[in-house]
Amino acid sequence: MAQGYLKSSNLKIVFDYGVDEHNKPIFKAKTFNRISKDSTADELYSAATAIGSLSSEPIWAVERNDSYDIGE
Template structure:
């Protein structure tokens, strides 16, 4: 069985900032690094929604990317 060691996580908030000439959405991404492993996904989503509520741009998606060491 493989051992997993949490190394870090990144949270990305993707906002819709407008539309191009073909009415396709244009996006902007804000990245928050150095998250620790003690936060639940629900907690991170609640924080992301709270941060997005401070923006004038609508939130499109929230992505959490984890890095682990497999040994």
Template sequence: MATKISLGDKARISFDYGVDAEGKQIVKRKSFKIIAGATDDQIYTAANNFASLCEKSLLEIEKIENYELQA
């Protein structure tokens, strides 16, 4: 049976940078490592606090969980 080993989690925040010459939305992202044991609410609050310091509009907050699978 396969087992998973955590490689650490990240929060990724996406910002709206307007549109390009072709009318497509420009999205820029910033990723941060998450301290082990942080709750989803803590991650969401921290990401929102960071986004409030930025000039661009917040689009989304993602939590990315990374694992290695071993046999």
């Protein structure tokens, strides 16, 4: 039976930069690689809010992206 092995994790913070001249939202993201695989959602959210406090733009979303190797 195949197994999934967690290979890496990334933390993505999406910032809200308002709207453009056509009233469409503008978002910009910052991705942090090599996040500890054992990090909890609370730890990542705390880190994201601490990083976000350094920006003049508000945080729109915080995402965790995991990559798995599939094998037996």
